Amino acid sequence: MPAAAAARADEPFDELALKRAQRGDERAWRQLIERFQVPVHALIFRMLAGRARHRAEDLTQETFVRVLGALPRFDPSGPAKLSTWILTIAARLAWNELRRVEPAPLEHEPLAVERTDASAERRRLGAAIAAAIAALPDAQRAVLVLREYHDLDYAEIADVLELDVGTVKSRLSRARSALREHLLPLVGGRDD
């Protein structure tokens, strides 16, 4: 995630705005949605591995409906930050979706070996990463996305996916190994 975007996502939501949102103030609701819509959509899109884009949008909307519905019960002085709490809800919805449907395989192009300009290189890398992550089993991909892209710690991931922390660690380890193996041509190419 770019540093600037990360900074904004981590920025505490204004406390008074949160209070107002908890009371049902529409302006504060809008403020909350606009603050968190990018990370929430990104998390769901990644967990679904880019398949069924419209479904990712539906789940993003569903996440915020549930967030706003449960917001009056959210305790800002509790153990979870607001951002983590929202991402947790999004992750659970995405995880339920993954368990419910069998997504169609994602087609992707084989990795090109020739080098091009930086922009094309980055696009190629992005496509390779997307394909590699999409190829992971759902359970491994979910752990990897929550850890690598959204900075949830082991305990938070275990809570979201209803797993033991040990299982989270082992799945993350396997996901990383598989990802590295899949992306070896790119990693190796850089070492030349």
Next chain:
Amino acid sequence: MTERNDELNELDLTAWEIPAPPPDLADAVIARMRAPATASAVEPVTRASRRWWLGAALAAVAAAAIVGVVITRGGAHGAPDFGAVAAERARTLELGAASAELDAGAIVAWRREGDELVIVQPSGAASWHVGDTDKVRIDAAEASIDATGASLRVEVHMNFADARLIGASALTAAAVAFATVVVYEGRVQVSSGGQTVTVQPGATVELKRNEPPAEPLVGANEARVRQIEAELADVEKKLADAERRESEKATRPGATMVEPPAPTHFSLPTRSPAKCQPVGKYNPFDRSCDGQPCPVCGEMPTELDRDEITAAMQLAKPDVDRCGVDHPASGVVKVHVKVGGDGQVTSVDVTATPDAMLGTCVANVMQQTTFAQTKKGGAFQYPFVFSAPASSDSCDEVSCVLNNYAGACCAKLKKTAAPACDAEALKQKGLEHEAEGEHAVALREFEAALKCKPDVRVIQYAFMAACNTGNKGKARQYYRKMSPDTQNLFVQMCIRRGITKDDLDGGS
């Protein structure tokens, strides 16, 4: 945070780019959140009648006895294009071109007519916010209020025991005793009794049935304009003083922030006063156009200019102030900022700082600052000067806490300070009371939080609560603890409650 896989870190995983979320997400979510109330309360209005607003308002009033009611018919653009609200309790209303904070008891009906949003407010009070490019007409009793790019409050006074009169005839529905219009910003035109007046920011006008507005207020605001200009001159003088102090490179321990000097620029063109204004920043009532509507520039400006940078930096100033409090140090923090064409900051480099944490804090504030949109963006360098507070024989507990009990006066207080308390809990209680409109209780909680722990934000909350309770003394007390820029941002909170800037400045 736990350990990372070094091999994976070799890869830039962000290269997998994610599409943006749908642009109408917030509208869709809010519509879903509001949908159950709409469905269960009243059947949707399907056809507008000639007295469209009366029918909608009547239905809303009738159903308001049961619950706060919303009757809407959605438009293709997302915001409802026809509807009515009877607010049983305070609530926010989003209408696309305008939004309102309705007081409890307010009744509002609206309808789009071409590019104009026509609103009827037969009773109750509402604070309206109208976009820069939107046209809104508010019919309040027999008065008509036209607003563009404005914030205003409209209070329509009505004997609710006679609400049944609305059912008697359409004409009697408009026979409300009078309305009061308070303009916070933008320019607003009010028509009543066959006369139209322009009401400028800070002014209030009372509207009575069959009578022209109580007094023309345009001229009365000339004095206010002169006062603001004098204040600006004073601020410029302070900026020059700060720049001089920077050159002296005086450093003293226990620092707080002083006014920043004017920015230095890299190849930034300056434009003449707005004889034309760029798209997106168009203000047809800008005083620089000699009272005439300013023309719109043909295209977006190429680069950021000095005025646009200064305006954005003024908005960032309160957060920079907080950096000075959170990371006290003396000296100059210089940042080099690059801004993209979309107005977002693309990079911030701290080129000088007396303290790493202070520099990082200022850089974070800059990273989140938004500038005007231009074709190419721009880059500039901006110095923030932090220095020690002036010594004083007199002190109070809050100031001492903020300055970490520096100085002899505060040292005496420190012996009796530091009670066992939970500032965060007290602040949260205050916020809860403030959100519920219990301003006096909120003020007490904020004051308790301040005595417990220094927090610039809590000072602002305390000022807000003091304004809302109409407590001039307390408002003045906390007003003095804010930086001039923060004062300028917050002063409207008191003005709208009848506490003037003179009240706040008084006795200083």
